[in-house]
Amino acid sequence: MNKSIRIEAKQLAILMGASLLTDSFIQPFGRESTPQSAQLGIFSFAIEMLVFAALFRVLRSKNNTILQTKTTTALFLIITLLSVALEIIQGERFYNYVMQSKLSVGAFLGIVFVIGFYGVYSGLDALSRTAAMIVALTIFSMFLLIVSISSQLRFTNLQPAILNLKTIANSAISQLYLPPELFFWSILFANSDSNQKNQSSHIAPVLGLLFAAGSLFSLIGEMTLGYSYQQQEHPLFTIARLGGISVFRRLDALHVSVWLLLFLIKVTVYLSMLILLIKKLFPNLKNHWPYYITVTSVLGIFLIAWSQAENTAYKLQQSLLAILFILALVIPTKQREQLQ
């Protein structure tokens, strides 16, 4: 009815931003990175975002190349499978950590799969719009969090230290990880908007938001908890528990709800990519077979990795991502030459 405008690229950026933002709240498993002092943390975030920007810049010119060959598609499929399983493990662990009443793993998985597949069925448009609402909720939640702990913020709690390049570099490397979202982005942008210039104008605000969020959280965490900040398993949850506004003492429930909504967005994005890759790799599959394969394989990896080999699964995921990145750089160039 109306003319199509470029809102699609913006919505996609919000979706990717929401997915990456989840890591700030629900610590992605496997990294097991202990919180650092705010000073180091901010520098680490900055370096991390610069690395993401550089990776993205390289990847954006390789839009469809990841899916050009069966090898890279299969590799990306395995990576996505591992990512989904690891993310669900982390979400389940986080949920049972914050809730006194536990939810059985089966029920948790059932709900996640139902929601995930409904999200896949609804499409990326609906998902990106939902992500926009949830990001707005997240910003509101963070504002409330800061207000609720404002009386406990102390500048004197900050732990400044003498920094040098080596310390900062070590810290950045220990925090660094390769998110699959960077690859998702380049594929999804290729499907929706092939204008390369548009991508940069959208990723910059996303990376800016992530940097701002990460820096803010480490800052307010340390200003509230002081040295104890670095000894917390989930420092943001700890300070959410401390805060209160007037008679409302348990605002952490509100914050946790918003974070779990972000988690659901992320899992749905991953599942969308997984279904897309399965359909790409096995185009002859009909009806609901891609979904059956998804559930079976994700469950399989979940059961293998859960509480037993999570670290291994994470390292495997990161290694495969690195290999895929290298392949995306090298192989497509040769492919084009062969075609010519």
Added chain:
Amino acid sequence: MKQVKSLIILMFFIFLCGCTRGGIGDKIIVKAILLDKSTEYTVRLLVIKATPSADAGNAEESTELLEGSGANLFEAFQQAETSYTGDVFYGQNELLLIGPNLQQGDLFSSCRYLAKNSSGRPNMAIYGIDLTANQIEEFVKNGDVFLNHIDQISQQNWYKTFLYQMTNKEENGILPLLHYDSEGSIQQTGLKIYEQGKPIAQWNDTKESLATLLNAQAGNFQTVQLDLPTDSIVLDLRTPKVFYQCKQQGTTLVLQIRLIGHIQNIFGENGLFSQDEKKEILDQINQCINTIADEMIPIAFTPNVDLFSFQSWFFNQNQRITEQMKQSHALYQADAIEFSSELTIV
């Protein structure tokens, strides 16, 4: 057909729900946890039970004490929890009382256990109390009076320490102390200072008030008890504030701490001081506070302890010099921090 299958699954869940899970009515609500240790760990859970009533307005609550003891905290908690047939619910508990024996040792390891356990919450307020487990039982038999006093603790403007502050590996911290007397009133009676898990000092009266000020927990009004050579007085301070300023003097740094506020009232043995009497005694008051602060600072700021985050002021001024002073221990010398009380009369 799809709808029929979904409906069947839904009905399956509906009819099976409630079969295994106990409701909120099966829960007993913990209001406070008392920990102590003699030959073994003892846990007392102060709980409230609600009498069944469909009209919630007519509901009444009764107080009980669940007891447990064991070789470690896990066993003690388990025994206490299993003494009740339903679920023990810790979600509303934000008060941890440490008995006199546990205050002398194992305090931090107990706090670390609670912090990781579902029975503990990072924002639990932790106090030391001078009641043993048996004495608590006697008071609980009085019914809701004890519970009311316990409820009042969180509403008072007393010095607060939270559980997360007592879980650090260095085992340093401040434990506020409470006294509950037989007449049924609870008062805060001082602060116990810990270094490396052991109590090294107890601050009462003036030192307690000063510590509250230095830790920025004081409100707009603060009552300070002062023992002058001539008289024991009580000051009502209005808007007391502590100002910090770190200055570089040559190759060293000096942190100047100034206490500023207005003395509204002074009460002595003979009653309220007049305006002239206040002015006469003002210098003495400031001098006395300076002396007390000079006694406190060497305990609060050592290579192992930094109770009031003084180090951050030095660091923010000059990290390199601070590190040098830290290495040479000059940072912890008396001349590194200058405290001055500059109270005035309203």
Added chain:
Amino acid sequence: MTQPLRPVLQQNIDLLKQMFGNSIDLYAKPVKVMGIDCCLCMFEGLSTIERLWVVMLDMLSEQNIHPQDGNQLFSYIQTQTDLPLESVPVEDFEQLRVRLTSGATVMLIDGCCKAVVLSTQSMQFRSVQEPSGEGNVRGSHEGFCDLLRINISLVRRLIRKETLTIETVMCGQRTQTEVAILYDRALASPQFVQAIRKKIENIQIPILFDTSYLAPFLQKGSFSFFQEVGYTERPVTACAKICEGKVVVMVNGSPFVMILPYFFNEHFQSLDDYATKAYFASFIRVLKYTAFFLAVLLPGLFVSIAEYTPELFPPQLLYKIASAETATPLPLFLEMILVIILLEIIREAGLRLPKPIGHSVSLVAAVIMGDAAVKAGILSTPIVITAAMTTISMFVIPSLYEPATVLRILFVLAGGLFGPFGILGLLFLMLLSISGMHSFGLPYTSPFVPWGNGALRDGIFRISWKELAQHPFDVNELPGGTEKYE
């Protein structure tokens, strides 16, 4: 192929009676007009006898005209008299049926294959009154009635611009109901109007008594709790939507007109929003949004918190709820569902009962549910209070009553079975469902997501008319119209 009128009068009369099965309300009176045999046909109740005789007397007074045959008489009456005739005569039985059932009188003339149509409509209908729903303090209090032509006239007299266009289509195989499509051709997208017209023309439906029957045929997409179309009983609202570039569909016999497209935020708008001060209108809208989410989420949240995360209750409330739950036989969430269903039964009973005994329903409900059931320990007061609060909240937005009712039951189930994660999951599904809907090519969540100009100006908050008037809302300017509606 419809049968044309025959030149023999009696044959036409016989065929007419046969067509309507000799219905007793068919009035067919043979008369002689200027010496020529004619037959006056009409339906009693749709046309008035009195007006007919006045018309006839007028005709009979013309003594100087002597037509030779039926065709001359027809020509004279159709072209040379001042009688209130319709410009298009009847030439076949299908047209005859349409005219007779619309309340006109048709005069069959012997020897002529055409019949004259006299405008003698005088049917009984509900007059223009204030509608039962959509109450407002300021602004027009008129509401649509059941007759299509009257409803069209109500719109026409409010929008006096020449660009207001009204088309009619017949729909309903057994009822042949007239459907009107109204739009401003300077504002509405021509492709959209054409698509709507084509859709309505192709609808195969046996009966049509209300605009809502058309909705499933016009909407795209699979099942959703929310509708992509809106309804209104107020001419002013319909005109406002036409002035935004939207299309309004009316059905004869229904006072509810359909608005296309319709967005989620429009459920929270009302006439009074634009008649009161901007700050108050904004306040009321915020209240409505709060009421909606309260109505949908509160029962489920209450059950979830009580069963899974009771620490969220304030201490004073917690032991009261615990004592109430212990005293009642059912699990909390089954109790909540029971109370919700009871409230719905009471509401439905109050709606269907005759007015004289309608007040008894509230008395019975209050006594039984509010008092006796609690005293007997069957229901607990927290549950009753929560359910009652949410029911009242739902009345703030009556247009969302149906989805809100079903959704709150689903949220109770989700909260009772799976706790907070169930609530979150269902909330996520609800948001996804709303976000995935397109109202005739435009995202249902417009103008919030994707963010459009209207979001700040007239979304949750309304700015003053001075600023609103500078750039009136136009549905064609909304972003995100990537889905084609055909």
